[in-house]
Amino acid sequence: MAAPRRDTRGIVGAADFLARVDFRRPDPAEPLRHHVEHYWLIDWDLDEPYISHVVPHPAVHIVFQQFADQEPFVEVTGVQQGLFVQKLEGRGRVCGIKFRPGGFRPFAPGQAVSEWTGRRVRSPGTFPTADPAAVLTPADEDARIAALDTFLLSLSSGPDPQADLAMTLVDRIRTDRTIRRVADFARAEGMSVRLLQRLFAGYVGVGPKWVILRYRIHEALEHAETDREVDWAALAADLGYADQAHLVRDFTATVGVPPTAYAAHPAASPPR
Known part of the structure; x- marks a missing residue:
């Protein structure tokens, strides 16, 4: 781990x-x-x-x-x-x-x-x-x-190979930016998409696509916190988005404000 x-x-x-x-x-x-x-x-x-x-x-x-x-x-x-x-x-x-x-x-x-x-x-x-x-x-x-x-x-937590596999796969998504498509990821792991989705539902709680997108947003959020001159188009491409508009849409839907607005005032609370 x-x-x-x-x-x-x-x-x-x-x-x-x-x-x-x-x-x-x-x-x-x-x-x-x-x-x-x-x-x-x-x-x-x-x-x-x-x-x-x-x-x-x-x-x-x-x-x-x-x-x-x-x-x-x-x-x-x-x-x-x-x-x-x-x-x-x-x-x-x-x-x-x-x-x-x-x-x-x-x-x-x-x-x-x-x-x-x-x-x-x-x-x-x-x-x-x-x-x-x-x-x-x-x-x-x-x-x-x-x-x-x-x-x-005090709780029983015996060996569970499926838990080990789920932890390994999520950590791989978190650390490998090249993982962008669920079908490609499943194929690389020698699994069907359906089997991968079933594993994630049982052990992670959300699907692999959600995990891939969430880690992208976390990275974008960190850039917005620490870099006042982010090249959002370049970051979108680096994170595997088709274009900047898709990153802006996902960031806004998750955080509550567009990334440029957040970067300008990172300490401000987003709307509830």
């Missing part, structure tokens, strides 16, 4: 977000790293409400959450296909588990990952041993990480 990502791809207005919250991505215990990309911890203490926006990765999360004046709770967040919006205010804390795309199913083998897609399920019966207070209450960060490790290690 590839090393955990340490970039901010997917976070809309990343600089503004990181200036407002304390965001960390610690590693899980060694036995969990095959399926879990990283944990993510956020603490905030805000004088005024802030709305975060994320262009989600093709990953499932288990998230332990504590918001102001609420009891702590746990939630399974399936792959979100639209912009993920979360309002933060007052003081709060989140301890999340980001599974590698394809890596969640061994911990919840009873249903296809596509059944979680687009959903945020609070206190799911799939994980009755989840104890939000045990994860969120400790003041010591290492203790919170240890509580996440204990929770996951």
Whole structure:
């Protein structure tokens, strides 16, 4: 498996977000790293409400959450296909588990990952041993990480060759820009398109075409965040789009504003 990502791809207005919250991505215990990309911890203490926006990765999360004046709770967040919006205010804390795309199913083998897609399920019966207070209450960060490790290690996650294959294929899409067409990718992997789509529905939650497009948008978003003079036509060609108009259409549909407008004001929140 590839090393955990340490970039901010997917976070809309990343600089503004990181200036407002304390965001960390610690590693899980060694036995969990095959399926879990990283944990993510956020603490905030805000004088005024802030709305975060994320262009989600093709990953499932288990998230332990504590918001102001609420009891702590746990939630399974399936792959979100639209912009993920979360309002933060007052003081709060989140301890999340980001599974590698394809890596969640061994911990919840009873249903296809596509059944979680687009959903945020609070206190799911799939994980009755989840104890939000045990994860969120400790003041010591290492203790919170240890509580996440204990929770996951208590679950049965035996070998699953199909999960391994799904993780490998998604990681290949993420790192290889030349993968642009599902049919070509399936052929290169010695699979039919139908078999590839069935694997992705069962283990990733979204289809391979969606994954290819999402990683393109993540890269375009990163360029918009860091380069004020992006050659959008050249980037569109580099990312495999037929032309700049197709990139602009996908970027606008996903982020909420055209890439040139976003690049001019990357800290501004897109319309909800």
